[in-house]
Amino acid sequence: MNEHQFENVNIGIPRLESLSKALGQAKYTDDLRLPNMAYAALVRSPYSCARVLSIDLTEAEKIPGYLGCLLPEDVPRQYFNCSGNPPSPLLIHDELVLTREPKVLGDRIACVAAETEEMARAAADAVQVEYEVLTPYLDVRSALREEAKAIQPHISEDNVIQYRDVSQGDRGAGESASDFIVEDCFSTPPMQHVTIEPTSCLCDFSDGEHLTVYSTSQTVFQERRLIAEILGLREADVRFSKPVVGGGFGARQQLHAQHIASLMSKKLHRPVNLSYTREEDLYSVVRHASEVKLRIGASRDGRLQLFDVEYYLNAGPYTTHTPTVVAAAARKLQYNVPNYFFQGYSVYTNHITGGAFRGYGNTQISFAREILMDRLADKLGMDPVELRLINHVQVGECFPCASIPVSSNGIEDCVRRCQAIQAEIDTQFPLVDNEEVRQAWGISFSCHGSGPSSKEGLSSAIVMLNDDATVQLLVGSSDIGQGSETMESQIAAECLGIPLSSVRITAADTLLTPYDTGTFGSSQTFICGNAITRACDDLKAKILAQLRVIFPEGKVEERANRYVVQENGQTTELDLAQAARKIMYDPKGGVMIGAGTYKAAACPNPFSVCFVKAEYYKKLNAIRLLDIIEVVDVGTPINRLTVAGQLEGGIAQGVGYALYERMEINPRSRRTLSSDLLHYRIPQMDDMPQTYVDMVDSHDPYGPLGAKSVGELATVPVAPAIVNAVRRTSGQEINALPLCDRFVILPSRRKEG
Amino acid sequence: MKNEKNNEITLFLNGSEQRFCVETDETLLHVLRKRAGLTGAKKGCDLGECGACTVILDGRAVNSCCVFAVQADGKHVETIEGIGTAEHPHPLQQAFVNAGAIQCGFCTPGMIMAAKALLDRNPRPSREEIRQALSGNLCRCTGYERIEQAVMMAVEIISGYAER
Numbered sequence: 001m002n003e004h005q006f007e008n009v010n011i012g013i014p015r016l017e018s019l020s021k022a023l024g025q026a027k028y029t030d031d032l033r034l035p036n037m038a039y040a041a042l043v044r045s046p047y048s049c050a051r052v053l054s055i056d057l058t059e060a061e062k063i064p065g066y067l068g069c070l071l072p073e074d075v076p077r078q079y080f081n082c083s084g085n086p087p088s089p090l091l092i093h094d095e096l097v098l099t100r101e102p103k104v105l106g107d108r109i110a111c112v113a114a115e116t117e118e119m120a121r122a123a124a125d126a127v128q129v130e131y132e133v134l135t136p137y138l139d140v141r142s143a144l145r146e147e148a149k150a151i152q153p154h155i156s157e158d159n160v161i162q163y164r165d166v167s168q169g170d171r172g173a174g175e176s177a178s179d180f181i182v183e184d185c186f187s188t189p190p191m192q193h194v195t196i197e198p199t200s201c202l203c204d205f206s207d208g209e210h211l212t213v214y215s216t217s218q219t220v221f222q223e224r225r226l227i228a229e230i231l232g233l234r235e236a237d238v239r240f241s242k243p244v245v246g247g248g249f250g251a252r253q254q255l256h257a258q259h260i261a262s263l264m265s266k267k268l269h270r271p272v273n274l275s276y277t278r279e280e281d282l283y284s285v286v287r288h289a290s291e292v293k294l295r296i297g298a299s300r301d302g303r304l305q306l307f308d309v310e311y312y313l314n315a316g317p318y319t320t321h322t323p324t325v326v327a328a329a330a331r332k333l334q335y336n337v338p339n340y341f342f343q344g345y346s347v348y349t350n351h352i353t354g355g356a357f358r359g360y361g362n363t364q365i366s367f368a369r370e371i372l373m374d375r376l377a378d379k380l381g382m383d384p385v386e387l388r389l390i391n392h393v394q395v396g397e398c399f400p401c402a403s404i405p406v407s408s409n410g411i412e413d414c415v416r417r418c419q420a421i422q423a424e425i426d427t428q429f430p431l432v433d434n435e436e437v438r439q440a441w442g443i444s445f446s447c448h449g450s451g452p453s454s455k456e457g458l459s460s461a462i463v464m465l466n467d468d469a470t471v472q473l474l475v476g477s478s479d480i481g482q483g484s485e486t487m488e489s490q491i492a493a494e495c496l497g498i499p500l501s502s503v504r505i506t507a508a509d510t511l512l513t514p515y516d517t518g519t520f521g522s523s524q525t526f527i528c529g530n531a532i533t534r535a536c537d538d539l540k541a542k543i544l545a546q547l548r549v550i551f552p553e554g555k556v557e558e559r560a561n562r563y564v565v566q567e568n569g570q571t572t573e574l575d576l577a578q579a580a581r582k583i584m585y586d587p588k589g590g591v592m593i594g595a596g597t598y599k600a601a602a603c604p605n606p607f608s609v610c611f612v613k614a615e616y617y618k619k620l621n622a623i624r625l626l627d628i629i630e631v632v633d634v635g636t637p638i639n640r641l642t643v644a645g646q647l648e649g650g651i652a653q654g655v656g657y658a659l660y661e662r663m664e665i666n667p668r669s670r671r672t673l674s675s676d677l678l679h680y681r682i683p684q685m686d687d688m689p690q691t692y693v694d695m696v697d698s699h700d701p702y703g704p705l706g707a708k709s710v711g712e713l714a715t716v717p718v719a720p721a722i723v724n725a726v727r728r729t730s731g732q733e734i735n736a737l738p739l740c741d742r743f744v745i746l747p748s749r750r751k752e753g
Numbered sequence: 754m755k756n757e758k759n760n761e762i763t764l765f766l767n768g769s770e771q772r773f774c775v776e777t778d779e780t781l782l783h784v785l786r787k788r789a790g791l792t793g794a795k796k797g798c799d800l801g802e803c804g805a806c807t808v809i810l811d812g813r814a815v816n817s818c819c820v821f822a823v824q825a826d827g828k829h830v831e832t833i834e835g836i837g838t839a840e841h842p843h844p845l846q847q848a849f850v851n852a853g854a855i856q857c858g859f860c861t862p863g864m865i866m867a868a869k870a871l872l873d874r875n876p877r878p879s880r881e882e883i884r885q886a887l888s889g890n891l892c893r894c895t896g897y898e899r900i901e902q903a904v905m906m907a908v909e910i911i912s913g914y915a916e917r
Contacts, residue, residue: 014850021858022846022865024793024833031792194893196797196805197859246795246859247893278798481857481894641853648896649856677802677891685897686888751881 004636008494009705012641015486016505017244017479026244029200029214034271037202038067039117040264041124042257043110044280045102048136048350048670052100052109056128063123065115067268072098072109075263080230083321083355084219084253084518086456090323092161094152097230097259102131103151103317104350105665105672106283111260113268117275136350138665140291140312143349151317151348161315161346162323166330166401174306174339178297180379181306185293186368187736188719189662190286190314190352192674194682197246199284200275201258205231205265212239213262217508218252218478219518224510230259235510242508248480249653250356251285253520254320279675286663287357288313288325290364296372297339302382304337304391307400311344311365316353322346325354327454329361331402333369334411334447334607335391340400352663352672356520358653358712362448363719370444370720371734374727384724385415388445399605402453407604408708410633411445413696414609417631418443421692422611425627429750432615439615439626442725446610446717449603450526450700450709452517457527457600460514461535463492465543465592467584469577470502476516477528478508482711483642484524490638491529491704495536497561498576514595522606522709525638529704530598539594546583546590547574602702606709608632610651610717612689616729622744623726625655625689632713633698636706640695647693647714654718656683660740689748762826766791767835775822782806782817784825785832793833793862797891804890807863807870808832814870816889833862836869844910845869845903852903856894864890868904876911878904 004010020026043055057069079093098108109129114120137143143151143159150157175181201215211233217223220240228235245252261274276284290313297306311329315322326344333340357363377384393399395409422441432439451457462474473492479485489503506512508519516528540558547556547563554567563574574582583589613627630647637643660681664673674680699706723734726743739745759774766789773788782799785791785808794817797805801819808817809831837843845865848854855861864887871878871886878886883904884897892900 012853014853015855018850018855018858019839019842019846021855021861022833022849023837023839023842024791024862026858027792028795028859030796031786194891195857195859196803196891196893197795197857198797245857247857249893278800278802481859483856645853645856645895645899648898649894650896652896653893676800677798682891682893683897684888684891685900686884688897691896691898749884 004699004706006494006705008490008500009638010636010640013639014641015483016489017485028197028244028246029202029216030275032202032214032243034202034204037271037273038113038115038268039120040111040113040261040272040274041120042108043112043124043127043129045105045107045109046671047102047131047133048105048138048665049134050102050131051134053130053132055110059126059128060112060123063114063119063126065119066123067113067115070098070111070260070263070267072100075260076230080226081319082226082255084222084520085321085324086222086517088324090162090327092155092319094155095318104353106280108260111264113264113272136670138349138351140314140347140349143347151350156348159348161319161348164326164330164344166342167340168401169339171308171339171341174297177299177305179300180376181295181297182372182376182379183295184372184735185291186371188290188364188367189737190289191357191657191661192282192286192663192680193249193251193357195247195249195251198276198278198281199256201261202271202273203258203261203265204271205262206269206271208266210237211262212241213258214241214243215258216245216252217242218248218480218520220478220508220510221476221515222518223255223258226255227259227262231262239511241511242478245478245480248519249358250520252480253356253518256284278677282663282674282680283352283672285355286352287363288315288322288354289351292364292368294368294372296376298376298380302380302387302390304335306339307333307337308341309365311342313346314349314351314354315346316351317348318353320353320355322354325361329365331399331453332362332365332447333400334393334445336393336397337400351665359716360521360712362716366446366716367720370717371723374724384443389415404603407602407702408635408698408700409607410696410698411607411609414607414631414633417694417696418609418611418629421629425613436619437615437617438729439613440725440728442612442614442721442723442728444610444717444721444724446608446713447605448522448709448713448716449605451523451600451603452521453603455600455603457517457521457523459516459528459531460597461528461531462514463535463539463594465539465580467580469498469580470504471496473503473505474513475505475507475528475532476513477524478519480519482646483639487525487638487642488528488532491532492536494705495533522711522713525707526604526703526709527598527600529707531596533704534596534598535594538596539592542592542594543579543583546592547579550582550586550588604635604700604702604708606632606634606713608713608717610721612721612725614722614725614729616726620744622746623730623739624746625722625748626750627690627692628718629692630714631694631696632710633696634710635698635700635703635708637695638707643695643710644693646710648691650714651691651718652683652688653715655688658719658722658737658739659745660738662738687748760823762822764825765829767832773822777823779822780818781820781822781825784822785817791832791834795859795862797859804867805860805863807866807890809866809870812873814867833866845907848903848906848910852899852906854895854899854903860890860892864892864900872908872911876915877908
């Protein structure tokens, strides 16, 4: 009984660009060629902490095709923060373009260029760098020890970048109101994004005045601002243009090597391609490893009384996003609790730099919370689903310490739908519990925001009407593979009452499209979508106003996307094409351009429930995932096929996170073991359990056409649901990922037939 | 660099005979992308681990980053550009679109070529055979569910042709 009837949204349609991808015609950054293009490669530190004593270019200069080199003293020396967030005091400046004091494996020491990519790599390898190797602090504990040296002494003496305290209520009152308190420490590993397209940029700064960058970018406008600051340019002289991008997940919510490639282009007066190898990509950025100390207290009736958390993130040696990741985690508790204490620490180490990754702090805290909620349910003798439901925040209420009330909530429908799918699975494959093997289900809830929870989301759109009633839609937001261009076109088509085939979108080019904060925080549907509905409303209002100018004596109205003109007792109905022609070619006509901007005033929470069926082989201490169900409340799903795809992909990343993904640094050699995709394993097709995804009927009052977000939400509940299932099958308490440390992981799925 | 000596090779590339001067240690992927201008095969790792560069060499799916160009001399090479057009896409290409099996699309050409090599040899594979054949192709966006569905859809379309 959904009262909202749509033609172009809440349907499942293939992506607009997918045929060009299937045909191999879509152009990604490294597919682009410019005349006279050169290639650059970076000389990177093989050590996690060192000091450069000397750099010798003699051998590199002998490589055929060698064109030149940039050393730390050849490039701007001011500190910056590479994060693609809008400016904020939390984004502390502590990174350099090139450094003689490498603080992390892969730190940039120098850059060389040559005629081909292979020659550039050979030249980079031939640069002789002499290091004094220093002792790195690889985890939070060692970096916080009293005798630890400061990693960034100009920022912090004790390696704490920032401490964040978010709290309400009274700890003592929470303790005394609690009949049961459960507590434990949890840790999660650094996970890499593994976008299948490696990071790449093509920079043309040949004239030293105007810079054009084509790159794997989620945040073109922030990256333009940052590079303009670093290179001393005005933003109008910098163009960031995003080609097709092969995945982001947060890894491209920052500058990578565009600065040094641009400087090399200026030096050579030639366009420069700088593309990472897979190894470089793997150690460029990770989801923060975390240590979470959590206590949850509840009264006998199951009501939560106390939530007390200490949250430590391993930032690596550069601040990048870390304090904002901590801040985001502080406001993701979807249960009512009167006494809430969040103490968050952003900590410098010499491990791989932490950055943005799908979930943005929510993943780590939800992992600890949802596991401990299950243990609490056992203590209370309550069903884990019901314990979560009775404490869940309802519409009109706020999350603890959050200021925006929940505006729509379909969590109960999500649960019931999951349970219905669960019952179907168990009817077909009844739960096994015998000598050898035990099967069980585990569950988890999660939430997220729609856009940055700091309300810094800002987007804009322009809709230009053509005389055949097609429109050009211009938006600044980046489609990085998640399908936002199709979703945005659908919203425009729906608002204007025209077929989707009449909308042509241009996105994420700072020369051509209006400002957008960037593709992060699951913003695109909610923030950019709202900008588009406003631009379409503006266009419609302008059409009406112009028709009134043309028919000054008449009465002009819009009815169901048709324009009705009553003049001299005659009624004329114009469809959009007729209206467009009339307006453009009438002596009193004009050009119809609608514009809209949306500054995030709300941040509606989407909700998710995840059920996992797993089995445990007692003699082998082995586990297998059988089925994963995820049902979500994302408001109106704009494109049901895209939402389902986001859920399935989010599940796969959750499976990898839970089972085996971790960027590892060997404590003895202090070098990474995870240097390729054999040693950093992501789920393959054959590894995936059967997945079931669905979305419940829901409509958010603030969302464009009722929509909320889905991207990050999808992956957050998966790892804790897996752990809760494994806990129930194996009877073992689990505090850390990945599970391959504790169990043999069997290939997923039942045998067919 | 040890590969000063150039070698001339002949490839039957998407059905047309083409000659290339290549270096001894140059990969087939490099020839396709840099010399033939066919950028459909992608470089995801250059180590034979991700499958984004998969092409069909004399009927077999190979990681073109792990095949020296000189090894392909005289052989038939099929790439994503050669199996369909916008007007007449290959059933696999259309099925990948319709099933929603494409997100960022970077793995798609390799995925489709691996699937085509399977279907060319085994037109009615089981789901398990599909999963096994495509397990050398990594995807980070989709979770594979719709890729498997797309291949099953293409199987139906192709067997429909065969029965006619």
